[in-house]
């Protein structure tokens with residue numbers, strides 16, 4: 001996932017509960033969980049060099065994914081492209097013109113009437129390499145950033161979904177894509193939308209994105225973009241109540257977000273982004289495989305496979321619902337002041353609820369605490385995460401600001417000395 005609005009963040013690690021599962025499913029999931037964990041461990045191994053664009057490690061990861069798709073029985077190919085030198089994030093790097101590739105696998109639709117429509121399931125497989133641009137911990141530049149959650153987890157889920165669906169016969173075509181260049185500004189998904197395989201972009205029925213699904217806690221799963229098709233909320237609800245797995249599912253929001261689905265949403269396709277929420281290892285060298293909930297990834301994979309199946313077989317179109325692009329979110333990493341809160345990514349009415357603060361952060365020193373709802377920073381009213389990002393961008397490190405929060409029904413005014421961002 002890209003560092004944009006997420007700069008204001010990080011979270012806590014707690015074991016996931018799996019007590020919502022039947023015993024028979026627990027047994028079969030443990031097999032799936034072992035497969036998923038093997039994939040995460042390969043992709044997030046130090047040998048893969050943090051899967052930075054242009055590295056041999058990313059090349060090995062791509063070959064591994066190709067192999068996984070092909071072994072599942074799918075028609076598999078590489079989609080080669082070069083990093084555009086003028087992309088905003090690329091300007092911070094020396095990677096312009098570097099060759100890289102998406103990995104694409106196709107499950108052809110069985111219905112002559114519907115096979116021209118495509119359900120795309122995607123996950124990016126690149127990460128930050130040795131840190132530097134995009135990383136939250138500048139002191140770790142030169143250390144391998146393994147990106148086990150971001151996004152070996154989504155890639156492993158994608159491979160598992162491919163295995164679950166490869167021998168079935170959906171009416172619509174299903175296309176699996178592992179994207180490169182996401183951390184440099186959704187480059188692989190942008191290339192794919194400009195050069196879609198095997199059909200034009202208008203034929204894409206829906207796009208399902210898996211980015212950071214490796215830290216399932218308390219069965220809490222976010223399905224962002226649920227407002228991009230009128231049919232999504234009830235479809236997600238019925239799958240969650242009648243399907244294999246029961247999540248504490250938070251389905252909400254438009255299709256703008258800091259990951260590959262937003263590129264498809266910009267092309268006016270319905271999208272969903274599955275996400276097990278942020279944590280304190282986000283974009284740090286500590287995002288490692290031993291903190292991954294592999295059983296949780298397997299559960300998410302099963303759920304998204306069931307959803308993809310429902311989408312690929314249901315009669316009739318989806319009703320796309322557009323939303324205006326939010327202001328000031330593109331290419332926004334690296335400026336503005338640092339507070340160190342951990343926002344609740346599902347949102348809260350009338351402000352930004354926080355689920356915690358980073359140790360030693362300005363937020364902690366100011367006395368902010370889990371459960372506070374931030375309603376203003378300095379002179380700026382904060383109604384949502386975008387306002388909060390804007391407010392922090394309008395300040396510099398060292399500024400003293402009053403932060404207004406709602407706590408236990410009362411308004412509190414706290415004073416924070418803002419810090420400096422990591423990148």
Ligand SMILES: [Zn+2]
Pocket residue numbers: 001002003150183283
């Ligand atoms: Zn990321």
